[in-house]
Amino acid sequence: MAINPSVIEDFSLKSNNTFAISAKAKYFAQAKSVVCLKNLISSYPHLPKFFLGAGSNVLLTQDFPGLIIKIAIPGISYLYEQEDNVFLEAGAGEPWENLIDYAIQHQLYGIENLTLIPGTVGGACVQNIGAYSAEFQEVVEWVKLYDMAENVEKILTKQECQFGYRESIFKHSPSFAIVSVGIRLNKKPCFRLQYPGIKEEMQKRGVSTPTLLDVVEVIRNIRNSKLPDTKKLGNAGSFFKNPKISLKQYEELRQSYPLVPGFPEGDNQVKVPAGWLIEQCGWKGKRRGNCGVYEKQALILVNYGEAQGNEILLLAKEIQSSVQSKFHISLETEVVIL
Ligand SMILES: Cc1cc2nc3c(=O)[nH]c(=O)nc-3n(C[C@H](O)[C@H](O)[C@H](O)COP(=O)(O)OP(=O)(O)OC[C@H]3O[C@@H](n4cnc5c(N)ncnc54)[C@H](O)[C@@H]3O)c2cc1C
Structure with a gap:
């Protein structure tokens, strides 16, 4: 029986992960404050624990035998400002899009x-x-x-967070529960519009000097046309990271596949779009039982309804091995597998 009254036992996680997988948590609770978070953790000292956000980047491959704590600490607060910047604190449980809306409302870039x-x-x-x-x-x-390992609150500087491409220290520190983040936004625009599709969409709309809202609307429009709606088709966005290979390997690859896209990454490294590699292996739009590869973007795996996490994982492994044998490139998952 649950010790803490806010904890639910044998809880279905289906509506708490965008893949819509029906795995269960032995115990599940929401933490709306740091006090509540600490209280939950201390109530179950011997159980494994997992911190969950909105579940939009996890694949649940089995029932979780311990306590899943959904971090629901809300809030966006103004801290202070300097000549060019505004500093905010955002609660870890705040939906990301609320921060975007806050930025639009306050003309912050x-x-x-x-x-x-x-x-x-x-x-x-x-x-x-x-x-x-x-x-x-x-x-x-x-x-x-x-x-929770040391029972202390800590503040990490940006450097200490060890951010990288879909990487941070938090991916390797399961005892860390993020509580809030200090954010610096700009008072003046410095738009980045070079990505393919953005300029074209601006031109189509007759926008030559875009406002913040123009940029947001254009990007929302592009995303809505490309990505599956999680309410209709379970998915977690890009399933794999774009692999980085050496310039030498890239040049060799180009001899066999002259159209292979590549983006220089410095240090003689080239980033190759995983979606292109997967598509070349014939996976785009393919279905395997209850799951498959999204028809418009081969990087996205989808749940057609009743897929189990393991079915999706199996499909992911098949994709990894066909990319490995065709291109000698190993694909790393971006999605967190639990
Ligand atoms: C349709 C779609 C499109 C997407 N597009 C993009 C995209 O363009 N770019 C991109 O980068 N990602 C994209 N994603 C992936 C996903 O949206 C992001 O990775 C998102 O930030 C995950 O947030 P979450 O709250 O859902 O985290 P969750 O999925 O709940 O968790 C992800 C990981 O973070 C950990 N975690 C979450 N919150 C905390 C916390 N407070 N403290 C400690 N650990 C925590 C979890 O333990 C887990 O390991 C997309 C996903 C979908 C479904």
């Missing part, structure tokens, strides 16, 4: 390219979300967390 990415502020920080040439880490000042 820096996160507009990240509009419509599902999830919470905490999840955005763990994954260092990115889209259309922008990354979350560019606006982070510090991260406040509760470390």
Whole structure:
């Protein structure tokens, strides 16, 4: 029996993950404050625990035998400002899009390219979300967390967060619960519109000097036309990271596949779009029972209704092995497998 009255036993997680997988948590609770979070953790000292945001980047492959704590700490507060910047604190459980709306409302710049990415502020920080040439880490000042292993609250500087491409220290520190994030937004625009599709969409709309709202609307429009709606088709966005390979390997690859796209990454590295590699292996639009590869974007795996997490994982492994044998490139998952 649950010790804490706010804890639910044998809880179905179906509506708490965008893949809509029906795995169960032995215990489930929401933490709306740090006090509540600490209380929950101390109530179940011997159980495994997992911190969940909006579940938009997890694949549940089995029932969880311990306590899942959904971090629901809300709030966006103005802290102070300087000549060019405004500093905010956002609760880890705040939906990411609320921060975008706050920025639009207050004419603050820096996160507009990240509009419509599902999830919470905490999840955005763990994954260092990115889209259309922008990354979350560019606006982070510090991260406040509760470390359940040491029973202490800590503040990490941006450097200590070790952000990288869909990477951070939080991905490797399961005892850290992010509580809030310090964010620095710009008072003046510095738009990044070079990503393919953005300029064309601006031209179509007859916009030559875009406003913040123009940029947000264009990106929302592009995303809505490309990505599956999680309410209709379970998915977690890009399932795999775009692999980085050496320039030498890229040049060899180009001899066999002259059309292979590649983006220089410095240090003689080239990033190759995983979606292209998967598509070349014939996976785009393919269905395997209850799951499959999205018809418009091969990087997205979808649940057609009743898929189990393991079916999706199996499909992911098949994709990884066909990309490995055709291109000798290994694909790493972006989605967190639980
Ligand atoms: C349709 C769709 C489109 C997407 N597009 C993009 C995109 O363009 N770019 C991109 O980068 N991502 C994208 N994603 C992936 C996803 O939206 C992001 O990774 C998002 O930030 C995850 O946030 P979340 O709150 O849902 O985290 P969850 O999925 O709940 O959790 C992800 C990981 O973070 C951990 N975590 C979450 N909150 C906390 C916390 N407070 N403290 C400690 N750990 C925590 C979890 O333990 C887990 O390991 C997309 C997903 C979907 C479904």
